[in-house]
Amino acid sequence: MNGIEKITNRLLADAKAQVAEIEADASAQCAEIGQKFSKEAEDAYWRTVTAGKKAADLRAERLAGMAQLESKKQLLSFKQEKVEEAFTRANDYLQNLPEDQYVALLASLVSKAAKTGKEKLIFSAKDRGKIGKSVTLAANGLLIRKGISGSLSMSEETRPIGGGVIVTDGQVDLNCSIASLVSAHQATLAGEVAGVLFD
Numbered sequence: 001m002n003g004i005e006k007i008t009n010r011l012l013a014d015a016k017a018q019v020a021e022i023e024a025d026a027s028a029q030c031a032e033i034g035q036k037f038s039k040e041a042e043d044a045y046w047r048t049v050t051a052g053k054k055a056a057d058l059r060a061e062r063l064a065g066m067a068q069l070e071s072k073k074q075l076l077s078f079k080q081e082k083v084e085e086a087f088t089r090a091n092d093y094l095q096n097l098p099e100d101q102y103v104a105l106l107a108s109l110v111s112k113a114a115k116t117g118k119e120k121l122i123f124s125a126k127d128r129g130k131i132g133k134s135v136t137l138a139a140n141g142l143l144i145r146k147g148i149s150g151s152l153s154m155s156e157e158t159r160p161i162g163g164g165v166i167v168t169d170g171q172v173d174l175n176c177s178i179a180s181l182v183s184a185h186q187a188t189l190a191g192e193v194a195g196v197l198f199d
Helices: 003-095 099-113 125-145 178-198
Strands: 120-123 153-158 164-168 173-177
Touching: 003 099, 003 178, 099 125, 099 164, 099 173, 120 125, 125 153, 125 164, 164 178, 173 178
Parallel strands: 120 153
Antiparallel strands: 120 164, 164 173
16 A cells, blocks of 8 residues: 555545544434423423413313302292292282182281271272172271271272272372282291292
8 A cells, every 4th residue: 555545544534533423423412402302392391281281270160160150040040030939829829819718818907007997998990899898898897896996998999909908098008919918028038938948
């Protein structure tokens, strides 16, 4: 081998060694960079997964809370509807009592409302014709037993009160209609009615 070939081979071997060394360094750096980015990517992935899970849990919690609140609102609305229905049925029941019981009820209401015993009684058109005289006579009898003048009379006037009676002295009307009595007791009895219906 001549000297130039030896030098060339030597230079070529050195160059190959340098290339191998550069390749090894580059490969090591690539592996290190790859590991670093792989770790960063994994960390970013788990941060995203954790944040997503927290957001999903929070959303599920909010949705559950909203569903529970809506359920309570619907239950309360249902209960209020049923309590209202109970009072409507009570109103209907009282207005449709057998005639003797209905007359006795209205006479009792009138005797409690009358102050002088000289008031006029205003009925609905239906009740005036059907039971007006009976209520007036029965109420006068109750007043006389209480020591009050039994001079109640039926008014010619009628009012659309459904059932019951209005006791008037010409200046003050005392509403003894069934609807007003049921309504007056509704506020105080609603809780008790709900207890009976739902407990």
